[in-house]
Amino acid sequence: MVIVVGSLNMDLVVRAPKIPRPGETVLGSDFKQVPGGKGANQADAASKLGAETAMLGAVGKDSMGDQLIQALKKDGVNVEMVLKKENLPTGVAAIVVEDSGNNAITVAPGANSALTPDDLSGMEKVFEKAKVMLVQLETPIDTVKASLRMARKNNVTTILNPAPATELDDEIFSLVDILTPNETELELLSGMETDSIEKIEAAGKHLLKKGVSKLIITLGSQGSIHIEKDFVKLHPAYSVKAVDTTAAGDSFNAALAVSLAKGEPMENAITFATKVGAMTVTKHGAQTSLPLMGEVLEFDAWYEKMKVEER
Numbered sequence: 569m570v571i572v573v574g575s576l577n578m579d580l581v582v583r584a585p586k587i588p589r590p591g592e593t594v595l596g597s598d599f600k601q602v603p604g605g606k607g608a609n610q611a612d613a614a615s616k617l618g619a620e621t622a623m624l625g626a627v628g629k630d631s632m633g634d635q636l637i638q639a640l641k642k643d644g645v646n647v648e649m650v651l652k653k654e655n656l657p658t659g660v661a662a663i664v665v666e667d668s669g670n671n672a673i674t675v676a677p678g679a680n681s682a683l684t685p686d687d688l689s690g691m692e693k694v695f696e697k698a699k700v701m702l703v704q705l706e707t708p709i710d711t712v713k714a715s716l717r718m719a720r721k722n723n724v725t726t727i728l729n730p731a732p733a734t735e736l737d738d739e740i741f742s743l744v745d746i747l748t749p750n751e752t753e754l755e756l757l758s759g760m761e762t763d764s765i766e767k768i769e770a771a772g773k774h775l776l777k778k779g780v781s782k783l784i785i786t787l788g789s790q791g792s793i794h795i796e797k798d799f800v801k802l803h804p805a806y807s808v809k810a811v812d813t814t815a816a817g818d819s820f821n822a823a824l825a826v827s828l829a830k831g832e833p834m835e836n837a838i839t840f841a842t843k844v845g846a847m848t849v850t851k852h853g854a855q856t857s858l859p860l861m862g863e864v865l866e867f868d869a870w871y872e873k874m875k876v877e878e879r
């Protein structure tokens with residue numbers, strides 16, 4: 569079983585020719601409301617990839633909260649541990665997606681910020697059943713820490729996707745089995761430059777010394793780098809035409825968790841996650857873009873077709 573501790577947001581998405589600069593107004597095109605939030609996206613992706621998945625998080629007592637819970641439930645996620653908080657609205661994310669597929673996201677966390685370590689205390693039974701826990705940084709850091717401690721106590725493999733980037737203390741690093749930053753997150757966490765593969769490797773090794781067991785650094789269209797003590801491997805990305813990169817990192821992390829929970833070796837898990845991430849960027853929205861296991865099993869045929877269409 570995969571357990572996800574994290575955020576649920578309603579994404580308010582506008583498509584625009586480009587992301588505005590500070591002070592600039594850009595005329596966009598269509599507007600959509602799509603279920604999102606890094607935690608919820610990861611839970612939804614894991615469930616669509618066939619893993620028994622439980623989500624632990626918080627929404628407000630409002631219609632957006634109900635919609636987010638329903639969206640996860642429909643895709644098979646166990647939402648019994650998604651709490652409804654009084655006096656706080658459900659989290660929302662304002663997202664601009666430009667024609668290149670890149671996005672800019674601002675999150676108003678609302679109820680996500682009220683998920684406390686105490687909320688986890690009654691939930692140890694679920695951790696006892698889990699193989700892998702996924703957690704990100706859109707909920708309070710004390711809650712992230714409490715979840716990592718509880719996972720470690722129950723021999724659950726921990727994956728921390730350190731997004732959005734924030735500085736972390738050494739106790740957190742020591743509780744993480746697999747850290748999955750992108751280059752900018754790695755730069756902030758290590759305090760080192762990450763503008764070349766050599767520098768990324770050095771920054772990654774610096775975090776290994778702080779107690780993280782393994783790092784998988786995601787590099788977007790460049791692929792990812794897997795770093796362990798005395799081991800570095802670059803995994804190239806599949807070349808696809810991105811229409812929206814929202815949730816690509818989330819689906820990558822979820823796929824990694826699903827594969828590792830099945831007992832697959834890390835190399836296979838990264839290959840699987842790379843395929844899932846590639847499929848995600850070819851569709852619009854967060855949870856609306858996450859592939860089903862059946863679709864990923866047909867990846868090779870899908871990829872050939874994509875290449876032909878691009879020619």
Ligand code: RIB
Pocket residue numbers: 575577578579603604605606609660661673675706814815816817818854
């Ligand atoms: O990772 C993508 C997610 O980040 C979006 O769905 C948005 O809600 C923000 O949390």
